[in-house]
Amino acid sequence: MSTGQLVLSAGVIVLTAAAVLGAQTIRAGRTFASWHVGRPTTTSHRRTPTGAHSTGVRSAPPTVKPPIVTTLPPERVGVTRRRFLNRALTVAFGTFIAQLTMDALAFLWPNLSGGFGTDVNAGNAQDLLDQTINPDGSVTPVFIPEARTYVVPAPGATPLQYVGKDVVAGGVFAVYQRCTHLGCRVPWCQTSEGFECPCHGSKFNSMGEYYTGPAPRSLDRFVASIDGNGDLVIKTGQIIQTPRLSRLNVGYPRGPFCVG
Numbered sequence: 390m391s392t393g394q395l396v397l398s399a400g401v402i403v404l405t406a407a408a409v410l411g412a413q414t415i416r417a418g419r420t421f422a423s424w425h426v427g428r429p430t431t432t433s434h435r436r437t438p439t440g441a442h443s444t445g446v447r448s449a450p451p452t453v454k455p456p457i458v459t460t461l462p463p464e465r466v467g468v469t470r471r472r473f474l475n476r477a478l479t480v481a482f483g484t485f486i487a488q489l490t491m492d493a494l495a496f497l498w499p500n501l502s503g504g505f506g507t508d509v510n511a512g513n514a515q516d517l518l519d520q521t522i523n524p525d526g527s528v529t530p531v532f533i534p535e536a537r538t539y540v541v542p543a544p545g546a547t548p549l550q551y552v553g554k555d556v557v558a559g560g561v562f563a564v565y566q567r568c569t570h571l572g573c574r575v576p577w578c579q580t581s582e583g584f585e586c587p588c589h590g591s592k593f594n595s596m597g598e599y600y601t602g603p604a605p606r607s608l609d610r611f612v613a614s615i616d617g618n619g620d621l622v623i624k625t626g627q628i629i630q631t632p633r634l635s636r637l638n639v640g641y642p643r644g645p646f647c648v649g
């Protein structure tokens with residue numbers, strides 16, 4: 390979970406707790422007010438200093454009524470410690486369930502606002518192609534973090550095994566960074582001009598084609614296209630797998646390996 394999501398989650402928890410506690414407090418206040426207003430009031434008799442009524446007529450000694458003892462229902466008695474603890478537990482449990490639900494929805498709901506799993510705009514295709522080929526003719530991929538992809542140049546003619554698979558667009562390939570063996574991130578090695586997995590030593594040429602190691606196939610690639618502005622669009626939700634090839638389309642290695 391990213392830092393932004395953590396901050397958002399904490400904010401949701403605090404706001405939810407405050408809202409529930411506020412509602413409880415308001416309800417308790419209303420209950421007390423309605424009970425207080427509904428109580429009968431006692432009538433006081435004003436007397437003269439001698440004890441007679443102000444009308445001057447002596448009356449019989451006042452009858453002393455026994456005090457009325459009323460046992461209030463629990464909901465009319467303020468917030469006891471037990472009730473407070475019950476409410477706190479209810480709020481905590483409700484907040485936990487709400488947060489759990491939000492996290493589950495965030496995980497399951499398709500991410501349509503960009504990022505890995507969606508169509509990622511990698512920028513102008515011609516600019517990308519120019520960046521991948523150095524003046525001396527060597528290759529350096531352009532890494533697109535949002536797509537977890539290396540953009541590498543494709544050979545002049547699209548190799549037969551990629552025809553009709555929409556993986557070459559604007560003269561480049563989009564190669565997934567994930568090793569096809571056990572999923573390690575495969576970094577680029579400039580000296581050999583290929584991808585070398587640091588976990589178990591699988592190696593691939595600049596097009597991601599399998600060369601050696603325990604990987605069962607070449608590096609995966611994504612469906613790619615060029616939009617109306619000439620930008621490369623990498624469809625990271627559509628992975629294309631390619632098997633090991635009997636003959637590589639790009640010579641490899643070009644120099645010393647980075648991983649022994």
Ligand code: FES
Binds near residue numbers: 572603
């Ligand atoms: S994960 Fe790359 S070779 Fe094993």
